[in-house]
Amino acid sequence: MITFLIIVLSLQACNKQAEQVIEDDSKILATVGNYQITEAYLDAYLISNDLPQASEQQKKQGLDSIVNQLSLAHQANKDGLKLTQQQAFEIEQAKQLALAQLAVDAHMAKNPVTDADIQAEYQRITTELKGEEYHVRHLLYKDEVEALEVLDKINAGRSYAELEAEYLLTNSRVKNVGDIGWVNIMQVPEVFRVPLQSMQPTSIYPKTLVSQYGVHVLYLENKRPLIAPEFNTVKAGIRETLKQQKISRYQQLAVIKAKAKLIK
Numbered sequence: 001m002i003t004f005l006i007i008v009l010s011l012q013a014c015n016k017q018a019e020q021v022i023e024d025d026s027k028i029l030a031t032v033g034n035y036q037i038t039e040a041y042l043d044a045y046l047i048s049n050d051l052p053q054a055s056e057q058q059k060k061q062g063l064d065s066i067v068n069q070l071s072l073a074h075q076a077n078k079d080g081l082k083l084t085q086q087q088a089f090e091i092e093q094a095k096q097l098a099l100a101q102l103a104v105d106a107h108m109a110k111n112p113v114t115d116a117d118i119q120a121e122y123q124r125i126t127t128e129l130k131g132e133e134y135h136v137r138h139l140l141y142k143d144e145v146e147a148l149e150v151l152d153k154i155n156a157g158r159s160y161a162e163l164e165a166e167y168l169l170t171n172s173r174v175k176n177v178g179d180i181g182w183v184n185i186m187q188v189p190e191v192f193r194v195p196l197q198s199m200q201p202t203s204i205y206p207k208t209l210v211s212q213y214g215v216h217v218l219y220l221e222n223k224r225p226l227i228a229p230e231f232n233t234v235k236a237g238i239r240e241t242l243k244q245q246k247i248s249r250y251q252q253l254a255v256i257k258a259k260a261k262l263i264k
Helices: 002-013 039-048 056-078 085-110 115-128 144-155 160-170 190-198 231-257
Strands: 028-032 035-038 132-141 178-184 209-211 214-225
Touching (some): 028 056, 085 231, 132 144, 132 160, 132 190, 144 160, 144 214, 160 178, 190 214
Antiparallel strands (some): 132 178, 132 214, 209 214
């Protein structure tokens, strides 16, 4: 549908001053009225239809489709038909999306993610992991009073395992509580990080911990040395993460430069 709308717009634009002159000296394959269908135009059509390596048969079918669509669009223009507002907006949005992608591509070409960037990020991540991973369990409450009552019961001799079993029975809908398995220091809420590094296996943290999720009672089941992944196994992932960070910062800067604002 979008392809057809773009063809309609192309014909309508023939009688207007073009915003951007498309230089095309490729071979002319067909004409529809005064409109010329070139090899470059056909290639663009095939690529937009996921056929970048089209066979000769697919190229012929593509050219036939373009001729048919342009002929109908030509007739629509002769009949004085106009695009609806929705159709015009769809075409404008497709154009703006293409321009936005051009801006991103140009920015990344000038500011690529380098191997040095990736190596530095790898070093930062492995340093932050602290060389250990933890088998963590925890209980989560909305009210700190409830969490303090649990700590009091443990101090009075109740086991954490027993209290966790009771908690899970009465809070079956709460997610990511109880045994959350082996995690590294960057995979837990920030309030867990300092306590975990000082705790010994099979111990309860003596204070409640408050995060954006609620009030936690923290238990460390065990800990062990963390073997960081080899650089080459995570290089591609780090490169993509850094690329997305660069794009996000560039987008934020573009919003500021454009003085964009929401009008309430």
